[in-house]
Amino acid sequence: MLTEQDSLLVINESGEAFQKRYSGRMYGFPPNVAVHVPFEVVRIHWGDPRSGVAKTTAVSEDGREKIQIASRADERIRLETMYGVSAEILRRQIESRAQGRDLGVVTLEQMAPKVTVSTVEGTAVDTVVSDPTGQNPVALPVDLSTPDALNARVAQMQQQLDTLMSQAAAATAHPDDADVTPDTPPGGTRG
DSSP, rough: OOOOOOOEEEEOOOOSEEEEEEEEEEEEOBOOOEEEEHHHHHHHHOTTTOOOOSSSEEEOSSSSSSEOOHHHHHHHHHHHHHHHHHHHHHHHHHHHHHHSSSSOOOHHHHHHHOOOETTTTEEEEEEEOTTTTTTOOOOOOOOOOHHHHHHHHHHHHHHHHHHHHHHHHHHHTOOGGGGGGOOTTOOOOOO
């Protein structure tokens, strides 16, 4: 039941702090600290947890729009390009030849920062990086036509809203975040 409106928890397990940008905001990930982020931060930087073997079309919670979810293979290609896996493979091949020894294989799992992701409620979320084969894709949005299902989703969204409100309050307490500029594509405008 994971959607683009969800807030997720990301714990940096790489041992070194790093930052990721989304929608004009920089998110900092200190080691071993849970950071609340929008779903899109996880989708962009670690792959869409909802992706499976094939491209999927899901219906939004309100039933008004169709959502295209890339296949796991397409997500891996996108992430490998983003993290420079192909360039690193080429670099290692050149160095291996020059040094006369094998420098080993490079994988997406080595290049992307190691994290664990969960829902605000604590349910583990497998991303494309943590589950490359898609053995454990997160369930797509479900039918909310029953009152119990709708009430459960509203309660979940209220908890996420409370979390986001506390994040917003914390962000306004840090004036250093004011200098973050929106992402703009080269030669383009933000649409």
